[in-house]
Amino acid sequence: MSLDDLQRQLGHRFADASLLRQALTHRSHGQPNNERLEFLGDSVLNCVVAAMLYRHFGRIDEGDLSRLRANLVKQQSLYEIAQRLGLSQYLLLGEGELKSGGFRRPSILGDTLEAIVGAVFLDAGFEAAQSVIVALYRPVLETVDPRTLGKDAKTLLQEHLQGKKLPLPVYAVVATHGAAHNQCSRSNARSRN
Numbered sequence: 001m002s003l004d005d006l007q008r009q010l011g012h013r014f015a016d017a018s019l020l021r022q023a024l025t026h027r028s029h030g031q032p033n034n035e036r037l038e039f040l041g042d043s044v045l046n047c048v049v050a051a052m053l054y055r056h057f058g059r060i061d062e063g064d065l066s067r068l069r070a071n072l073v074k075q076q077s078l079y080e081i082a083q084r085l086g087l088s089q090y091l092l093l094g095e096g097e098l099k100s101g102g103f104r105r106p107s108i109l110g111d112t113l114e115a116i117v118g119a120v121f122l123d124a125g126f127e128a129a130q131s132v133i134v135a136l137y138r139p140v141l142e143t144v145d146p147r148t149l150g151k152d153a154k155t156l157l158q159e160h161l162q163g164k165k166l167p168l169p170v171y172a173v174v175a176t177h178g179a180a181h182n183q184c185s186r187s188n189a190r191s192r193n
Contacts (some may be wrong), residue, residue, distance in 0.1 A: 009085050010116070011135050014123050021092070023119035026108060028094030034115035041118030042073075044126070049073055050135040072140065078110030081136050096133055100112055 003020055007013050014020045019037075019084065027033040051070050071077065082088070088103040091112060092177040102108050 019119040019123050023115035025092040027093045028097040037115035037118035038111045041114035048130050075110045079106035080112045082109035082113045
């Protein structure tokens, strides 16, 4: 696959194409690989997404902004963006990773996306990296519901009941199974009335 297509999708043409190749190179393929770029890209990504959320959601408190950011930069979110870009077709993987389907692995694709952000930062600076991130996250941000993103069903239920001034459910463990160090519980909720 041509890296021109990927650069067009990113909205950034690399002055140093070796940075993009390195960002796409998994450690199983050899050196230089994308691990250091991933480290750098993770920090830039967190900063830019935090600033985007701060501007976009002017009335949300720090705790909710932190929860939103964590959900937008977590592996699954990065994986979904990487899928949208078709990153798997550009990955440089070692033979073992190729055979085991590494090009589909969320962790590899998410890490590669972070490495690309780091590569853009080194290639052209913070503003260029910010432009790429904003373009990648704009469609995501348009669909985010800050009231629910990242909250589990139990939290959403409790917040709904509190909002309606209804009593919270009482939870009771009905079964526990598994080894003592790794137990799973099943519980039922019932009204306090």
